[in-house]
Amino acid sequence: xxxxxxTPKFQVLxxxxxxxxxxxxxxxxxxxxxxxxxxxMGLRLIYYSASEGTTDKGEVPNGYNVSxxxxxxxxxxxxxxAPSQTSVYFCASLSLGGGSYEQYFGPxxxxxxx
Amino acid sequence: AQSVAQxxxxxxxxxxxxxxxxxxxSVSGNPYLFWYVQYPNxxxxxxxxxxxxDNLVKGSYGFEAEFNKSQTSFHLKKPSALVSDSALYFCxxxYGQNFVFGPxxxxxxxx
Numbered sequence: 001x002x003x004x005x006x007t008p009k010f011q012v013l014x015x016x017x018x019x020x021x022x023x024x025x026x027x028x029x030x031x032x033x034x035x036x037x038x039x040x041m042g043l044r045l046i047y048y049s050a051s052e053g054t055t056d057k058g059e060v061p062n063g064y065n066v067s068x069x070x071x072x073x074x075x076x077x078x079x080x081x082a083p084s085q086t087s088v089y090f091c092a093s094l095s096l097g098g099g100s101y102e103q104y105f106g107p108x109x110x111x112x113x114x
Numbered sequence: 115a116q117s118v119a120q121x122x123x124x125x126x127x128x129x130x131x132x133x134x135x136x137x138x139x140s141v142s143g144n145p146y147l148f149w150y151v152q153y154p155n156x157x158x159x160x161x162x163x164x165x166x167x168d169n170l171v172k173g174s175y176g177f178e179a180e181f182n183k184s185q186t187s188f189h190l191k192k193p194s195a196l197v198s199d200s201a202l203y204f205c206x207x208x209y210g211q212n213f214v215f216g217p218x219x220x221x222x223x224x225x
Contacts, residue, residue, distance in 0.1 A: 004157070031211060033213075035215075040123070040217055040218075041217055042118075042204060042215040042216050042217040042218050043158075043204065043215040044215075045212060045213070045214075048211060048212060050211050056211075058212065090157055090158070092157075092158075099165065101146055101148070101163060101165065101208060102148075102160045102163065103148075103150075103158070103160065103213065104160075105150075105157030105158045105159070106157050107155075107156060107157050108155075108156075108157055
């Protein structure tokens with residue numbers, strides 16, 4: 001049981017390049033999330049997916065797209081990277097079993113855009 | 115709008131002393147409140163939650179938190195701090211399918 005996995009762990013991009021961050025969970029959770037973490041700002045929600053086949057914008061969606069490929073996988077795409085997207089990105093899934101509401105987080109992807 | 119405030123960027127405490135990390139929230143309806151901890155270069159880990167019931171909730175690693183509805187607060191506490199408790203702590207509130215996180219408080223426990 002790996003929990004939530006993310007790839008890659010680190011990435012450096014040049015302005016204008018594109019990339020996809022991958023996330024997968026093996027806990028059979030319906031809801032999945034993408035956050036970015038910036039110093040002093042906590043975690044800000046980029047996109048979320050309440051169930052397979054649905055996605056919705058969060059607080060900071062501009063410059064990003066997502067795909068909920070299946071129940072396990074939720075990817076985040078940067079079509080044209082900008083320096084303002086330099087951040088640490090976390091994927092999470094939500095357990096609703098037994099009224100838990102506990103989020104499980106992946107280890108993060110540290111992205112630098114130059 | 116839903117929001118979470120953590121008024122202290124940094125909390126320093128001596129090992130063995132009690133610690134408190136403060137959180138206040140603003141949310142419509144009954145709040146679902148959470149504390150998470152982040153160790154360096156790691157993802158967030160769940161510590162404890164308040165959904166309903168007793169105002170004092172107990173969680174992992176000896177942490178507890180007190181829900182105070184009149185003060186809209188959910189402060190994290192531990193009776194005796196350990197050096198290994200040094201980390202970044204986040205308070206969060208749930209609304210609908212989403213969660214709003216506070217900016218985080220860095221706890222340093224000094225030996």
